[in-house]
Amino acid sequence: MKLSAEQLIRVEETLKDFVCLIPRYVEVKGNDKLYDMFLSRNRNPLFDMTNTKFWETGLSSNGSKFYGVKKVKDHYIPRKLAMGYIMDALVLNPNMSVNEFVILCKKYASTITLSEEEHNLVTHRAKNTGRPNYEFYESCGIIVEGLEDIL
Numbered sequence: 001m002k003l004s005a006e007q008l009i010r011v012e013e014t015l016k017d018f019v020c021l022i023p024r025y026v027e028v029k030g031n032d033k034l035y036d037m038f039l040s041r042n043r044n045p046l047f048d049m050t051n052t053k054f055w056e057t058g059l060s061s062n063g064s065k066f067y068g069v070k071k072v073k074d075h076y077i078p079r080k081l082a083m084g085y086i087m088d089a090l091v092l093n094p095n096m097s098v099n100e101f102v103i104l105c106k107k108y109a110s111t112i113t114l115s116e117e118e119h120n121l122v123t124h125r126a127k128n129t130g131r132p133n134y135e136f137y138e139s140c141g142i143i144v145e146g147l148e149d150i151l
Contacts, residue, residue, distance in 0.1 A: 003054050008098070014049045015101040018087065019094055025087045043079035050109045057150055060113040062143045072119045073111040076134040076147070078126070082108040118142050
């Protein structure tokens with residue numbers, strides 16, 4: 001699957017926006033409160049950009065495969081955490097190409113399918129830990145075959 005022309009423009013614009021944020025990111029990185037606020041404030045463009053099929057891994061939990069189960073898309077790396085990883089990469093390479101940025105975002109901002117119940121459970125458990133959701137899947141009884149291959 002490829003990005004449409006419109007989606008590619010959105011990716012390029014998001015990259016340009018994030019590059020502009022590098023000085024502020026570097027400034028707040030040493031202050032836990034400001035850093036947290038920065039990541040929270042800037043995660044939404046990442047969500048807006050990655051809210052299409054292109055960013056889905058195609059992986060589903062075993063619990064989401066039952067008929068009649070409500071399915072949701074889970075950022076196995078929460079957007080706030082992903083934002084930090086992406087900004088760290090941009091600090092190291094502020095002249096990143098759009099293709100490199102797509103690969104970076106695919107790595108940190110893609111989704112898998114969980115049942116709504118699984119999603120609620122893992123979100124509750126992972127909240128405010130600073131750790132990615134996927135680290136809690138096993139303790140929540142969530143099995144996503146193939147996930148270890150993309151991590």
